[in-house]
Amino acid sequence: MESHSSLAIGIDLGTTNSAIAIWRNGVAELIPNALGEYLTPSVVSIDEEGHVLVGEAARARLVTKPTETVAAFKRFMGSEKQFKLGAQSYTPTELSALVLKSLKADAEAHLGTEIQDVVISVPAYFSDQQRKQVYQAALLADLNAVRLINEPTAACLAYSLKQEQERRFLVFDLGGGTFDVTVVEYQDSFVEVRSSTGDNRLGGEDFTEALVNYVVNELGLKLETIDINHLAKLVSICERGKKQSGETMVLELPDPFNQTLELNGKQLEQVWHDVLTRLALPLKRALNDAKMTPAEIDELIFVGGATRLRQVQQLANRLLGRFGSHQLDPDLVVAMGAATQAACRLRDEAVEELILTDVCPFSLGIIVNSGEQSGVFSPIIERNTVIPTSRVERYYTSYDDQDKVNVGIYQGERYWARENIYVDNLEIDVPEGPRGQEAIDVRFSYDINGLLEIDVTVVSTQKTSQKVIDRSPIGMTPEQQTQSRERLEKLKVHPRDQLPNITLAEKLNRLYEELLGDGRETVGEMIAYFTKALDSQDDKVIRDARKEIEAHLNRFVLV
Numbered sequence: 308m309e310s311h312s313s314l315a316i317g318i319d320l321g322t323t324n325s326a327i328a329i330w331r332n333g334v335a336e337l338i339p340n341a342l343g344e345y346l347t348p349s350v351v352s353i354d355e356e357g358h359v360l361v362g363e364a365a366r367a368r369l370v371t372k373p374t375e376t377v378a379a380f381k382r383f384m385g386s387e388k389q390f391k392l393g394a395q396s397y398t399p400t401e402l403s404a405l406v407l408k409s410l411k412a413d414a415e416a417h418l419g420t421e422i423q424d425v426v427i428s429v430p431a432y433f434s435d436q437q438r439k440q441v442y443q444a445a446l447l448a449d450l451n452a453v454r455l456i457n458e459p460t461a462a463c464l465a466y467s468l469k470q471e472q473e474r475r476f477l478v479f480d481l482g483g484g485t486f487d488v489t490v491v492e493y494q495d496s497f498v499e500v501r502s503s504t505g506d507n508r509l510g511g512e513d514f515t516e517a518l519v520n521y522v523v524n525e526l527g528l529k530l531e532t533i534d535i536n537h538l539a540k541l542v543s544i545c546e547r548g549k550k551q552s553g554e555t556m557v558l559e560l561p562d563p564f565n566q567t568l569e570l571n572g573k574q575l576e577q578v579w580h581d582v583l584t585r586l587a588l589p590l591k592r593a594l595n596d597a598k599m600t601p602a603e604i605d606e607l608i609f610v611g612g613a614t615r616l617r618q619v620q621q622l623a624n625r626l627l628g629r630f631g632s633h634q635l636d637p638d639l640v641v642a643m644g645a646a647t648q649a650a651c652r653l654r655d656e657a658v659e660e661l662i663l664t665d666v667c668p669f670s671l672g673i674i675v676n677s678g679e680q681s682g683v684f685s686p687i688i689e690r691n692t693v694i695p696t697s698r699v700e701r702y703y704t705s706y707d708d709q710d711k712v713n714v715g716i717y718q719g720e721r722y723w724a725r726e727n728i729y730v731d732n733l734e735i736d737v738p739e740g741p742r743g744q745e746a747i748d749v750r751f752s753y754d755i756n757g758l759l760e761i762d763v764t765v766v767s768t769q770k771t772s773q774k775v776i777d778r779s780p781i782g783m784t785p786e787q788q789t790q791s792r793e794r795l796e797k798l799k800v801h802p803r804d805q806l807p808n809i810t811l812a813e814k815l816n817r818l819y820e821e822l823l824g825d826g827r828e829t830v831g832e833m834i835a836y837f838t839k840a841l842d843s844q845d846d847k848v849i850r851d852a853r854k855e856i857e858a859h860l861n862r863f864v865l866v
Contacts, residue, residue, distance in 0.1 A: 316649055328645065341413060361408075384440045411449070422450070425451065425649070461640075479614060485507050502593045503691060511613030666693055669690055671717075673714050684717055684719065705742060708739045710737060712735045833859065836856070
């Protein structure tokens with residue numbers, strides 16, 4: 308049996324769905340959850356007995372129990388937002404930890420051994436604070452995130468293993484809540500990230516939201532006036548409609564709306580116009596930063612479930628002048644790439660020659676005075692600089708008899724420092740003198756693990772002050788970590804072998820709420836039949852009933 312320290316495990320912690328994979332026997336192998344599925348919805352719910360539900364069972368309760376269920380919390384990583392579940396409120400970090408715990412349990416059940424060291428993927432454009440919270444979520448789930456890898460970079464690793472010639476990829480990564488565009492060059496076993504940019508608040512959820520707003524407007528209603536349970540139904544119908552593959556989208560609105568809306572391709576483009584427009588800018592910026600034209604891109608790779616939308620593909624195809632690739636499942640390729648990176652770290656023979664470089668996705672710099680203006684951001688390491696790197700810039704005192712310089716460190720792309728993200732600061736003593744006489748050299752050194760080292764040297768004295776800012780994710784204080792761990796441990800979790808039954812019961816309840824007439828009557832009979840099977844407490848009877856009902860459910864489409 309393999310020891311947990313020698314396992315190459317990769318996790319894609321997604322906004323909508325999450326997945327886990329292991330590298331073994333020379334390939335990335337996806338690990339199924341308790342339901343036999345590779346994708347686990349990133350949804351958490353608390354049931355009537357106070358048990359926590361994660362995954363498909365929780366997703367079914369988005370419609371039936373919307374006030375006890377939360378989704379898309381990854382979008383708020385790094386923020387102060389809290390989500391109420393039952394009597395308690397939870398942070399996005401804690402909810403992400405519950406998803407990671409579920410993935411961990413699935414992997415351990417499948418592999419027959421404990422897992423601990425993992426590589427977790429994050430959006431390329433995640434800030435320092437957001438990365439710290441992902442790392443913290445892993446700790447709360449009793450996992451050790453030995454490396455955070457950017458999602459598009461992970462996808463490229465998975466694709467690069469299939470390449471035998473030099474290729475330039477553009478990875479178009481549109482997930483449920485984040486959007487990344489990354490330009491990557493593969494040559495002689497080198498996977499070099501040339502540029503990476505994106506939007507942390509743009510994803511498939513925005514397409515659903517725009518569609519919901521359109522429907523509400525068509526109904527002559529206002530969002531704030533709709534009952535939360537009815538709104539949950541509308542969101543579910545729009546999410547389902549978004550995944551339709553035909554030229555026309557048909558939305559069958561349930562009780563109490565009882566209407567059918569049809570949208571053709573042109574209408575959908577209008578509904579999604581603002582969201583689609585936001586996709587274009589990062590794509591153009593990524594090409595510009597990589598100093599490439601669309602014609603120099605050999606392959607367009609689609610990553611993330613939202614890239615299945617016809618309008619998204621058409622936009623990307625039009626801007627790049629080529630059709631995109633779906634050789635690998637866009638929902639699963641990131642987990643496969645994360646497992647590949649884990650194998651690289653462990654020097655697996657099949658990938659030991661593969662060398663990966665990455666870039667710093669944000670500019671890093673300090674706040675300065677520029678002419679008569681104060682509070683200006685001065686970049687030292689600009690975005691998309693290949694890492695590891697070390698850069699130095701010289702600055703001068705701002706006023707007469709100045710004896711201290713406060714070096715305020717920021718990350719971002721805005722002209723005014725206050726509009727960027729504050730990282731830390733370092734105060735330096737300097738000899739007094741006329742304005743501009745004293746100079747300091749500020750050196751930023753940034754490595755692949757997210758370690759930012761600041762060296763500030765007073766030029767006249769050559770005295771150097773140093774500060775190491777561990778931008779590799781560390782997160783909460785030990786006290787905060789203990790409090791979160793204790794709160795999560797108090798939650799009761801259903802045994803893994805009960806999850807197929809719980810999930811089916813929640814699906815049936817959800818379907819019963821959505822349907823009317825004969826359909827509702829049919830589902831009601833299924834509920835009664837399954838309840839009788841559960842009451843028998845006979846595993847074979849329950850298993851046979853579950854299989855029979857699941858076969859009948861294939862006629863119904865559940866999101």
